[in-house]
Amino acid sequence: MKKLLHNRFVNVIALIVVLCLLGCQGKKAEGTDNVTVDALTQADDIVKLPDSKDNTIVFTPQWTPQAQFAGYYVAKELGMYDQYGLDVKIEHPTSTYSAIDRIRSNQSHATTLQLLQAMEIIDNGIPMVNILQTSMNNALAIVAKEGNNPLNMKSKRVGIWSAGFDQLPICMNIKENLGLEWVRIASNVNLFLSGDLDAITVMTYNEYYQLVQAGVEITDENLFRFDNSDYNIQEDGVYVTRDYYLKHQMQSKAFAAASKKGWEWTAAHPEEALDIVMKYVNEYHIATNRIMQRLMLEEIIKLQKDHETGKQEFKLKREMVEKASELMHEYGLLANEVSYEEIMP
Amino acid sequence: MNRLLNYIRESLARRLSLWITMMAALIFIVTLGYMFSASRKAVRNESIAHATELLNSTALRVNAMLEKVKIATDNIDWLVARHLDGPDSMFVYSRRILINNPDLKGCSISFEPYYFKEKGQYFSAYSLNENGVITTEEQGSNTYQYFYMDWYLQAKLRQAPCWTEPYNDYQEQVLSSTETIMSYCKPLYDPKDSTFVGVMSTDLALSWLSQTISAVKPYPNSYSIMLGRGGTYFVHPDSTKLSLQTIFTETLEKPNPQLTALGKAMTNGEEGMMELPIDGVDSYVFYKPLGDTGWSTAIICPESDIFGGFIKYQRVVWIIIAIGLLLMMTVLSKILERQLKPLGRLAYQAETIAGGKFDETLPTTTRFDEIGKLNQSFSNMQKSLVKYIEELTITTANKERIEGELRIAREIQMGMVPRLFPAFPERDDIDLYASMTPAKEVGGDLYDFFIQHNKMYFCIGDVSGKGVPASLFMAVTRNLFRVVAQQELPPAEIARQINDTLSEDNEQGMFVTMFIGILDLQTGKLDFCNCGHNPPVIDGKFMEMEPNTPLGLFGGIDFIGETIDDIEDSMMLLYTDGLNEAENVEHEQFGDDRLLDYMAQNTSTAKTTILTIQKMVAAFVGEAEPSDDLTMLCLKLKEINK
Numbered sequence: 001m002k003k004l005l006h007n008r009f010v011n012v013i014a015l016i017v018v019l020c021l022l023g024c025q026g027k028k029a030e031g032t033d034n035v036t037v038d039a040l041t042q043a044d045d046i047v048k049l050p051d052s053k054d055n056t057i058v059f060t061p062q063w064t065p066q067a068q069f070a071g072y073y074v075a076k077e078l079g080m081y082d083q084y085g086l087d088v089k090i091e092h093p094t095s096t097y098s099a100i101d102r103i104r105s106n107q108s109h110a111t112t113l114q115l116l117q118a119m120e121i122i123d124n125g126i127p128m129v130n131i132l133q134t135s136m137n138n139a140l141a142i143v144a145k146e147g148n149n150p151l152n153m154k155s156k157r158v159g160i161w162s163a164g165f166d167q168l169p170i171c172m173n174i175k176e177n178l179g180l181e182w183v184r185i186a187s188n189v190n191l192f193l194s195g196d197l198d199a200i201t202v203m204t205y206n207e208y209y210q211l212v213q214a215g216v217e218i219t220d221e222n223l224f225r226f227d228n229s230d231y232n233i234q235e236d237g238v239y240v241t242r243d244y245y246l247k248h249q250m251q252s253k254a255f256a257a258a259s260k261k262g263w264e265w266t267a268a269h270p271e272e273a274l275d276i277v278m279k280y281v282n283e284y285h286i287a288t289n290r291i292m293q294r295l296m297l298e299e300i301i302k303l304q305k306d307h308e309t310g311k312q313e314f315k316l317k318r319e320m321v322e323k324a325s326e327l328m329h330e331y332g333l334l335a336n337e338v339s340y341e342e343i344m345p
Numbered sequence: 346m347n348r349l350l351n352y353i354r355e356s357l358a359r360r361l362s363l364w365i366t367m368m369a370a371l372i373f374i375v376t377l378g379y380m381f382s383a384s385r386k387a388v389r390n391e392s393i394a395h396a397t398e399l400l401n402s403t404a405l406r407v408n409a410m411l412e413k414v415k416i417a418t419d420n421i422d423w424l425v426a427r428h429l430d431g432p433d434s435m436f437v438y439s440r441r442i443l444i445n446n447p448d449l450k451g452c453s454i455s456f457e458p459y460y461f462k463e464k465g466q467y468f469s470a471y472s473l474n475e476n477g478v479i480t481t482e483e484q485g486s487n488t489y490q491y492f493y494m495d496w497y498l499q500a501k502l503r504q505a506p507c508w509t510e511p512y513n514d515y516q517e518q519v520l521s522s523t524e525t526i527m528s529y530c531k532p533l534y535d536p537k538d539s540t541f542v543g544v545m546s547t548d549l550a551l552s553w554l555s556q557t558i559s560a561v562k563p564y565p566n567s568y569s570i571m572l573g574r575g576g577t578y579f580v581h582p583d584s585t586k587l588s589l590q591t592i593f594t595e596t597l598e599k600p601n602p603q604l605t606a607l608g609k610a611m612t613n614g615e616e617g618m619m620e621l622p623i624d625g626v627d628s629y630v631f632y633k634p635l636g637d638t639g640w641s642t643a644i645i646c647p648e649s650d651i652f653g654g655f656i657k658y659q660r661v662v663w664i665i666i667a668i669g670l671l672l673m674m675t676v677l678s679k680i681l682e683r684q685l686k687p688l689g690r691l692a693y694q695a696e697t698i699a700g701g702k703f704d705e706t707l708p709t710t711t712r713f714d715e716i717g718k719l720n721q722s723f724s725n726m727q728k729s730l731v732k733y734i735e736e737l738t739i740t741t742a743n744k745e746r747i748e749g750e751l752r753i754a755r756e757i758q759m760g761m762v763p764r765l766f767p768a769f770p771e772r773d774d775i776d777l778y779a780s781m782t783p784a785k786e787v788g789g790d791l792y793d794f795f796i797q798h799n800k801m802y803f804c805i806g807d808v809s810g811k812g813v814p815a816s817l818f819m820a821v822t823r824n825l826f827r828v829v830a831q832q833e834l835p836p837a838e839i840a841r842q843i844n845d846t847l848s849e850d851n852e853q854g855m856f857v858t859m860f861i862g863i864l865d866l867q868t869g870k871l872d873f874c875n876c877g878h879n880p881p882v883i884d885g886k887f888m889e890m891e892p893n894t895p896l897g898l899f900g901g902i903d904f905i906g907e908t909i910d911d912i913e914d915s916m917m918l919l920y921t922d923g924l925n926e927a928e929n930v931e932h933e934q935f936g937d938d939r940l941l942d943y944m945a946q947n948t949s950t951a952k953t954t955i956l957t958i959q960k961m962v963a964a965f966v967g968e969a970e971p972s973d974d975l976t977m978l979c980l981k982l983k984e985i986n987k
Contacts, residue, residue, distance in 0.1 A: 183502065185498060186493050190495045191498055210575075215592075294598075
């Protein structure tokens, strides 16, 4: 207990020091024209944008507030966006108005998308550009009832989100001839808990822990993780429309750089980052708790680390895009293949 | 602590009262311990029965309400099935069910996509009762695809009526409840071909259930909870847990097998009771499933509440007993002190008597119990003691007088033998030394020597017995030797005359062993007569000689004298049996061998020889009491003036 308090105390002090440094930095930046680089920003390779109304970016994560978006909340709350001269507003989607709806109507400039989602959108005629890749691994998993193998459930009902994120399971089901019967569901695990589904598709940072929190015993036997298979396709990244990117390259790059810093700080200070996440979670009355968000954050950071290097790489791999495009095209989810160049700026 | 122990130890009354109190305390502890244990079991059983009864009645009330929802739904769904051709009638049915059942929160009759071609992909007739005002609306859109909702899918997949988990259905700009609700969902089938067409869902506000369950409070600090299928808290006094945490949440970071077991039991629909700490408080948890909903309710009763009264009663009893025992110990101590007071006085008097005041008057008592008898016995003992002390005083005075006389006698006796050495300082040829150590104040050993006409007359003797009689006999013998030897008679004649004199009127039958020698200092010739005495050692060996009887036993007998022609440069040791028969604590004797071994190697002077032998004997004897007088005479003729 004493150790815990001590750690918390140290963390709080660290947070205060960082805030003070950032505050000092902000003050120094005041009153400067055009691009001003002070000592700290030089060291961190931060270049402040010249003042412009174009520096306002509305960012909409693809879901309601949770630790999945911790790095952006941290960048906003610790003034990292300000350092780059950006005025970032984080506006979440609602159940009736999704992030992509907001992008389409120009209410938001940037959003987070999974790679396969982004490719579908591009294939549907909305060119999107990846300005920051956060995920290095796939977070999908299938959990079956205790004692069942998720890959050996022919004709069994498997829950899958009605809202999307289904591309990879669908491709795998066809390719591997698994014979799973998909049941489109809303975003919770109730139907699996009530026994009306034989298995359920989960995100390892979200629904997986909802099941654990509901007392479901998950072992290697009844769990299939995509990141341990040939289907380990990268997921979350930050996207803007190509049109926006072409007109706001500096802003887009600055947003990506600041967001990256936010994620790096989050990985180094998970408990303080969690405080910030909980602020957003409570503001939006999200039905979750700190323990679940801590577990989610730990998993998200784990997924951001490349299997080979063990580091947060923030890099979309060309072979990933090619593999995903080929897979989705082969099984009819893409009318035309989407190239790496189409996704990247 | 030591002071307390000493305080207890110094009084018999205190010790006795403490022991009695301790025994009483032990009996009380065992008896009351058993009684409290049995009572605790009874209280526990009673509490279990009470809580179980409450839980059952709560479950009955909840089930009755849930049954009411089922009946209300069943009363309408047949109408829905009969009018599948008229979608607008669904608005009437969903509304009617709420009019007929004001407790219900909402009702939706929803259909599969494109079931009614004219209505498009979505058709759901929904009515909501908001504070008694019923509003009806058609629902379903791209942003609210109801057929993916739990309440729709669950009934569809199960193909049977069921209850959903409590959920929050609120959606902006759409008619929806702001309250958390749970729905009874019933699948709808076309009566013609039994195909699934949609779901009728009837909603109940969680608040109603929450109020009913929260009202169950058998003890002041007890409370009730309700869990959903996944262990989510839907009723709990801590609102921060409601819908946000499950019973397993805290176990994810801090494993708690007991809480996990409770969660598993409840989510598995089991009924029972568990004892476990809840939020650090030892509690009894009584749980029971709510019908076929998959939910479970529990009453959590802190142990301190259940046993609060009992523990209070137990404490009071223990305090009364503790005070009672203290009181008992105090009173008992006083009574015993009073009863044992004569003993105390007696102890004081005894101490005074022990201090020398033998005439101290003992307290008189009229008691005839053990203490009275002890007083009497002590009084008798005191009288006997006084008498004994008087006699002892006289005896001691007599003994001291006798000892004084004996000291004088010893001095006299020691004065009878020559003790000044060198005995003949004018002569360099004679090395002579002698010593006599009586075992008691006076002894029966003797020695003597003198020179007359260039001859040395010497003797050593040992009177039978010890003490005063032997010393008197020794004195007589020594005087006889002086008188007879001065007549320059041969040793055998000296022996004969002494024997005759001693044996006259020797009624005590005492005798003396004696070695008589005459050394011619000019020639070195030794004449001697040994009358039953230990053979002297000469040149490290015992002298060989004729045996004669000791002197004083029989008168008129002759003695055989012997001669050694020359003992020049020979060391001769004469001694009494106090030397070779000296005993140590193990009753071993000094023996002849030690003596001969020493004498065989000895080259020192007569004085050194005797002093060395004395030390050897003292070292051998050690702590043992001297058993006999020890007398030695050592003689060496170094140079002959021929």
